[in-house]
Amino acid sequence: MTTATEPRTFDSLDPATGAVVGTHVIADAAAVAAAVAAGGEAARWWAELGFAERRRRLLDYKAVLTRNLRQVADTIHQETGKPVGDALLETVLAITHLDWAARNARSVLGPRRVFPGLIGLNMAATLEYLPLGVIGVIGPWNYPVFTPMGSIAYALAAGNAVVFKPSELTPGVGVLLAELFAESVPERPVFQVVTGLGETGAALAAHPGVGKIAFTGSTATAKRVMAACAQNLTPIVAECGGKDALIVDRDADLPAAADAALWGACSNAGQTCVGVERVYVVDEVYDAFLRELTTRAADIRAGKDYGPITMPAQLDVIRRHVDDAVARGRAVVGGVESVRPPYVDPVIVTDVPEDSPAVQEETFGPTITVDRVADVGEALRRANATAYGLGATVFSGNRRRAMDLARRLRSGMTAINSVISFAAIASLPFGGVGGSGFGRIHGADGLREFARPKAIARQRFAMPGMRITSFRRTPAELERLIRLVTFLHGRRKK
Ligand code: NDP
DSSP: OOOTTSOOEEEEEOTTTOOEEEEEEOOOHHHHHHHHHHHHHHHHHHHHHHHHHHHHHHHHHHHHHHHTHHHHHHHHHHHHOOOHHHHHHHHHHHHHHHHHHHHHHHHHHSOEEEOOOSTTTTEEEEEEEEEOSEEEEEOOSSSTTHHHHHHHHHHHHTTOEEEEEOOTTOHHHHHHHHHHHHHHOOSSOSEEEOOOSHHHHHHHHHOTTOSEEEEESOHHHHHHHHHHHHTTTOOEEEEOOOOEEEEEOTTSOHHHHHHHHHHHHHGGGGOOTTOEEEEEEEHHHHHHHHHHHHHHHTTOOBTTTBOOOSSHHHHHHHHHHHHHHHHHSEEEEOOGGGEETTEEOOEEEESOOTTSHHHHSOOOSSEEEEEEESSHHHHHHHHTOSSOOSOEEEEOSOHHHHHHHHHHSSSSOOEESSSSGGGGOTTSOBOOSGGGEESOBSHHHHHHHTEEEEEEEEEOSOOTTOOTTSTTOOHHHHHHHHHHHHHHHOOOOO
């Protein structure tokens, strides 16, 4: 018999079979509060360790993760259904980010002298970035190691403690990540996991002891999380998915572009925030590109090349988008019959109206729309015409044109002649604009996201005859200041 004191639990399931792979506690608001309180204590200890010791501990954690690569990948495989090879790949990428964050935290965040300006020559100006305390990480299920680690590694390297709420679909992965961390940092609960459903995440977002929330998931939930954070003025970094476009220029390497479009759209069953969902192809090469794409797609099957749809409710979204796109456009690969739960085979549809859900809303399935455009200008205009702005891809034989397009695409990241490559480069920031969210994980910006700048101005000596910030200032001293400013800043450049 269940008593009031026994915690409620939930099961995590294998999405391919429905089998129970684990049972986890539903952390209630009190449990979340306890974790945040313990995290606050741990954060002070962790911050005191300093950059060098934290680096040593995080590199040790990296080694522990690497030695347990197969166990981590197996757990991802069980909870998401993705092939073990893909699970290994995502864990390897997470390890490279952990390595980069550990090695670069001091140079990005540590104290540095900055030039105080000519008027402040008697001052020493120091800038450094201090940790925020406890970071609440609310993670998704599609890349349950790679995506949250983009926040966790950078937050820890910056000197914060972390309380991680994994998606209810992948709690076992979250628990394992924290258990392995404790091998490298056994003394204090610097990295904790609270498992549960949406309410557990809501309790974390609403807790006043949290220094910042790093959220990955849907735009709708990000808004709810922001509203909860607003009560305590808790800042948030939000990564909310996208509707990424791939542009094929007239001189692009078409086999490479087709290969990238297909993999970008269908790998991980299309459940990738920076997955390719739309393709715009310049008229001259449209037919040749479509031939390359459809030929390659003919061999690709769900269950063989990629796994099932992890979240059952997503099947309804995919079906709605495919039904509408097929009815209003022309299916060239697959169709409504491709949705065969829990699997979805590749679906490629052309001539889909721009206002259809398959063009405007995140599908999160192995589907793409392909459209003919007059030139890259039209491709750019249509690529930029959704509320989202996360990633984008350009295939072009002309470097200048490709760089120009990359800059003008309304996205946080753009890959040229490759797909999703920016996510694997730890020194590049990752995040979106518009409906895709704001703030950045990864790279130097990702480290600064989990820190607050601290400015220190130390007077080295009193500037003779320049008592500017004193009631004893004389008119002559003010006059001297005006003469100096006029000399330094008063001349107009020809
Ligand atoms: P959600 O945005 O609902 O969930 C993301 C995370 O937020 C999960 O950990 C979830 O917990 C948690 N959460 C849910 N409600 C709250 C709340 N009120 N306060 C705080 N945290 C909360 O996404 P779904 O998993 O339901 O997926 C829905 C859609 O989101 C997908 O179809 C896809 O389009 C998009 N998505 C985008 C991702 C990306 O990479 N940007 C990743 C995942 C999804 P719990 O799982 O326990 O509900």
